[in-house]
Amino acid sequence: MYFLNNIRLRNKMFLVYFLGVIAPIILTNAIFYNIITENVKEQRINDIDRAVEQIKNEFQLMVDQGVGLSSFFYADYKTNEVLNMNFTHTEDYVEAYDLYLRSILNNYSPFSSSLQNKTIYVDNPTLLNSGNIGILSDEVREEAWYKLWLKDASSQPVFVRIEDPEGQFQSFSLLRRMDYFADRMAKEKLIKIDFKTIDIMEIFSNLNVKGDMYLLGPGDRIEYTTNRAINWQDNAEHLYSSLKSDNLIQFEKGYGSISYLRGWKVVGTINEHEIIKEELKSRYFIVWSGCVMMIVPTVIILIITRSINVRIIEILKHMKKVKTQNFQMINYGEARDEIGQLTLEFNNMIMQIKTLINDVYITAIQKKSLELERRKAQLNALQSQINPHFLFNALETIRMRSLLKHEKETAKMIQSMAMILRSSLTWNKEWVTVEEELGFIMCFLDIQKYRFEDKLKYHVEVEPEARACVIPKMVFLPFVENASIHGIEPLKKGGGIDIRIGMEEDFVVFSVKDNGIGMNEEQVSKLYDYLKGEELIGDRIGIQNVIYRGKMLYGDRIVFEVHSRPGEGTRIVLKIPSNP
Incomplete structure (x- = not known):
């Protein structure tokens, strides 16, 4: 440990401070930071995953309302019987509609909170095309949604996105063939249930982070999204695969074996930077707490070391001044520690040296210096008086002589x-x-x-x-x-x-x-x-x-x-x- 003797006292204090305070704090905070940030990141991802799962379930619940309503009409014998009748007179149909269909179609509400419209299309020209009843005519069969349904026409409900003839979004609908009594009733019947788009938008806006939600149809086509950069209502083929990026964290929820939502997915994406924001909050907390833990001891150590270091440096400065015969005393208050005693002894030594020098040398030197300065001052004063006055007197003499000579x-x-x-x-x-x-x-x-x-x-x-x-x-x-x-x-x-x-x-x-x-x-x-x-x-x-x-x-x-x-x-x- 002999090398420590060659290190200045102040540097020794800083070495102790760094090894005893700074290094342990940095190491502890680094470990603490890694643990906290990983926990925060994992917790945040779990929260987002649960939020996407909840959106998926709410969307399924909304579709289930339409499925439940379609199942009621699918299995209701009286409804199917009335729709299968051939009416000779319109008055007969109106009477049958008022007796049964009106109350069923207009007042049946257990499943209607998220449903915008329901229409039963029947291949029966003796019915009237009104009151939630539609004629399954050739024009209807030419519409895009009917052709879309024909691809998978069955007794099972099918959830589809319907577009108008120009290709613009019209509605999300549930289509189902009503053939439960097909062996006794020959008329073709089809129920079309339209969902409220505003309810779908509200469900998908429940992700309480800065991310985007996507409703993907078969083939990963984007049928609806909260991403404002995508106009999901137009007829363009927006594919989710074109949006994938390394910076995006994806939460995908499918519907598995649910037949009427087969191929549909709910996907939530969030930028990785949003997750990092949560980590930054914990980082700031750790950094600030670490700063506080370092600043407080630093102030205490600086105060203590200053009491030692500053006074020792001052003693060294005054000792060096003695070499140039500058015998200046140290102006410090009385202190009881070892440095205070050293200062007191130094001042006593300086007083004795000054007394000895003053008695022998200073008195004679001061007398000669005062005499020299006095003579120099007299010479400067005399010179300053002579030069301007001599010049002005000379000019005045010349002016007077010029006046005398006119x-x-x-x-x-x-x-x-x-x-x-x-x-x-x-x-x-x-x-x-x-x-x-x-x-x-x-x-x-x-x-x-x-x-x-x-x-x-x-x-x-x-x-x-x-x-x-x-x-x-x-x-x-x-x-x-x-x-x-x-x-x-x-x-x-x-x-x-x-x-x-x-x-x-x-x-x-x-x-x-x-x-x-x-x-x-x-x-x-x-x-x-x-x-x-x-x-x-x-x-x-x-x-x-x-x-x-x-x-x-x-x-x-x-x-x-x-x-x-x-x-x-x-x-x-x-x-x-x-x-x-």
């Missing part, structure tokens, strides 16, 4: 330059009014006018309500400078600058337009890229830095527009909020 225009230019220079070097005042900013602009234009004379013309228009608005210092001047130097100066014949400052709602709108050389699309795109860039502001005050300052102060509220084409001049619009 060079008023030169003196005015020097004064304008001094004002701009003083403003650019005095950054303790970051915000100015539009009026003050306009003063800087006019100073610059005066200098440029002095430089270019008639080559430069400018026009300045300021709305009165905009003059008192507060803006960042020198936020407009760089655009005027850019228009003069980069727009007008390259022109041989000179040009003009149009400056407008106004208000739009809560925004100060600055517009500068020149008729200079203009810019191409690449240069315009570069200016727009300044709005997207995040570089730090440099030492110069240019368009780039103006935009960066605007973004820092106003965020997305600043609006910057550039309109320029080569040879057509440039127009720049800057909108900033009137309230900082």
Whole structure:
């Protein structure tokens, strides 16, 4: 076990936690999950199988009602006797119908809850074709259901699906030859009992899962289904074999030796995914319970290990600081365990070392450092006072000499330059009014006018309500400078600058337009890229830095527009909020 000595304490705790908690929980949950999911799947399949069996039985019970009714008429002597008579007069038949057949055909109800209609067809033209009695005429014999019955014509009832001449579904019916008294009664008789389709649909809709039910006739033809994708009412040959799939679980129930349902089947299908859903429920339960069983011990172990690991790491950090002569004490409350005692002893050792070093070295070093810093501060203060004052005094001396020599225009230019220079070097005042900013602009234009004379013309228009608005210092001047130097100066014949400052709602709108050389699309795109860039502001005050300052102060509220084409001049619009 010597290798354990080379493993960090924190990793040892996690190793114990994994082997003692995580691994047993995972193993237990895996076994539990396999057992539960198999039981859930088996139980679900059994439930569906019982549901399909119940649907099969209910459907058979409904057909049995028709069979029972057909058996009554099949064996009732009086009914067969009346139907076998040859009536000379219609009144005689009506009298016989009213005396016996009416009550039997219309009021006999023990088997009629799911029956829609019953008709007895007789090869006796002396009867009337009404009141559940039909004449077995040549037209009837040509109908599809009669020909279907002839294929298996017998005394046993036959359950069939009947279609109209166009091949569309008409009804599910039970057909039976009434020949019980054939040796004494020569008339051919046939009973046709129609079932209520709505009752069949209700029976087959009782599968309480997301599956499909099929009623299959002989040859596995789909006679009825709850599958909405199949139009079972049309005359198409829908075969169940074409729907079989590996993803479907099938529950098939046949009717065995029942003669009138021979070849008929009830089939239920359900997608395997529906069974898996039930398994997923148990999986989620196991996963959540496993998470709870892991999270609770994990929190407890983390709290305990943190009490040990964090304090030991802190002691190691402070010991490493001692190597660099950083004698910092550990700020922990008093603890009574072994780590707390170790921390206390470490702090006592640090106090003794600091006391010894302070007595011998620190005092002398601090005195020399303070003296050096004091002299450096004096030198910086002196230099900061000399440089600007020397420059301003020199400019003022030159301006005064120009006045003495009556060079008023030169003196005015020097004064304008001094004002701009003083403003650019005095950054303790970051915000100015539009009026003050306009003063800087006019100073610059005066200098440029002095430089270019008639080559430069400018026009300045300021709305009165905009003059008192507060803006960042020198936020407009760089655009005027850019228009003069980069727009007008390259022109041989000179040009003009149009400056407008106004208000739009809560925004100060600055517009500068020149008729200079203009810019191409690449240069315009570069200016727009300044709005997207995040570089730090440099030492110069240019368009780039103006935009960066605007973004820092106003965020997305600043609006910057550039309109320029080569040879057509440039127009720049800057909108900033009137309230900082």
